[in-house]
Amino acid sequence: MSTTVSTPDSEQTCAYCGSRIFDHDPICVRDCDDDCGSPAFFCNYACLSARVDEKDLTAGDACEWSPEE
Template sequence: MATTITTPAADEACAYCDSRIFAHDPVCVRDCTDDCGSPTYFCNYACLSAYVDEENLMRGDACEWDPDADGCC
């Protein structure tokens, strides 16, 4: 499956704080476990991190590193 990449609008707002993303250092993320839907834009990694924490998105999704295992997950 191919993913199309497009540049967001100049006035695209951050999904977390509603600031214009291009006024900062924007980050684009997609949920590719659900058909790589529409991208979500954050104005910086701090907003992305806060969003992940508040939405509890890491619970059950993070890898546990095992130095004796091959690979992460």
């Protein structure tokens, strides 16, 4: 499987807040557990973090750690 990398359009907006991504510090995210669909662009880490929290995307995806193990 391969993924094509390309630069988004200069008018590309943030998937969370709608701001133009290149007015900030853009981040590209691609869900490769679901056929590496189209990338989602966020204008900064705060919007990405807010989207992850809002959609509860970390639930069940983290390893559990215990100091006894």
